[in-house]
Amino acid sequence: MQQIEETLEEMGFLLSLDLHFTDGDYSADDLNALQLISSRTLKLHFNIYRGLHHHVNVMFDYFHLSVVSVTVHASLVALHQPLISFPRPVKTTWLNRNAPAQNRDSVIPTLESVVFGINYTKQLSPDGCSFIIADSFLHHAYHFHYTLCATLLLAFKGLHSYFITVTEEIPSCQKLELEDMDVEARLTELCEEVKKIENPDELAEHINMNFAQLCSLLMALWGQFLEVVTLHEELRLLLAQENHTLRVS
Template sequence: MPPDVDPIPKPKMTEVQATVEFSVELHKFYNVDLFQRGFYQIRAGLKVPPRVPHKVEPSLLHPGVQDDVICSKTFQILYKNEEVVVNDVLVFKVMMLLDEKKVEESLNDIDFQLFLDLYFTDGDYTQGDPSSLQNISGRTLRLHFSLQRGIHQHVNVMFDYFHLSVMSVAIHASLVALHQPLISLPRPVKTTWLNRNAPPQSKDSVIPLLENVVFGGSYVKQTSPDGRTFLVSDPCLQHAFSLHHNLCSNLLLAYRGLFDYFTSITRDLPSSHRMELEQLDLEARLAELCEHVKQKAESPDELAELVNMNLAQLCSLLMALWGQFLEVVSLQEHVAALLAMEHHTLRVRRFAEAFFCLEHPRQSALAYQELQ
């Protein structure tokens, strides 16, 4: 009988760290018919499903972050139909662990939720004391993120009937980084039947080595007989090529989507706000990067470093474009007006579709033929 041969283990699922950045612009607050005069404030936070290991880092230009919630400027409302310019830009940086083979699918399916709460006091407001205001109303917006398109939306958030007021909000979002896990993120612990009523718990994820990310979770570092190089099985090598191609492709897709939107939106801006952007051949760039990685197949240690370097370069490229985008479009009235028009057009279209469905029962709608 032939001797038993241990099968080569297949690479396990590899997680990578993705970073998505949300820019939330609070433009104007409209007092439709608030019942009380006093000081008001908007507080915002971003919620990510707990099943996704993640961390949210909120930030604001002026100090106003409290327990992962960002506080806007505090403004005074005295009259009906009063309009107050807030012009605050809130930034949420979300770092997540995702399956490297399902990055786009996972990002498109995540239920990001932005909650906006209205705070109020009719007494003396103490600057820097958030406890002097009380929560009187709140709204939650579900954000439909797309890796290739990001988010570029404008919406007028109306609070409830008893606090009839509107906050005009513009939201932009984009993938800005995709690489090996660099920080430990809380991972939810699965509950058993016995402790199903216990409060949810989590434990910090383990930061893997670069080689384990590139070559897969089953990779074990082994030296060659002469001790000069490292041995890598063919499945682990193919995993490295696949991971590099997938991550680079996703980063370039996000870059293309942001670049195309940036180019289209700046055409309608005044000449003083326009920016010349360099067009990149993304397909050629991807092919070049993948070819360079394949040339390092005989040097696994250099291959892993090259994969890491290529991802770092593309992340820097994408972050630079995102920074330019925010610098140009943030709090621009022209951009807000364009986004508001797009939002209105979509609402009218949905209303027309709903009206058609109500006017025509299902059977007649299926048999309906438009007259030429």
């Protein structure tokens, strides 16, 4: 979990803002008619559990005396293994006989190799009737499952808590019936469920399903949050006051 947290925390999120100018008529379909005269880049300090909720006034430069107010909301809403589709064996035909060999780095890893580790191979049971999972691969799967589930659940908790705080501090905010969740109990339940599964294929699919379900919950909450806070003037003022307090403290 620490490795995933550190990786996400070290990612640099930048927001570029451009100031354009024209002394003639222009249309939204012809933005090339506008002259770029100044740019600013904001570094976003994103936390995977608290998200990012910030308001700041950005001055481009003292010559143009142009200021823009920017409110940024961000939240972790999904974590998943790098899978787009499952690789399939390429059949050699006269159509692709001269095709270049597939680069190993570009091969999409299988679900099993992500869940159990890159060195995972299926092993037959002594009776030859089923597959078994070596303890090292099993521990890798359990740890992988726990880490991603815990990260997603803590992100949900952080966004949910901030959402509640906003609706309590700003009376005019739309009140929604938000689904509350005991994060620790849910994590324990998910981890106990996967330990009951013995079939390798079923275990990998179940772990992947857990990730998908948690991501869906997060994205649904994020959608509700955006509906309530987007372009909300009182929230903008609240965030602006918080930014001012941080600057003078």
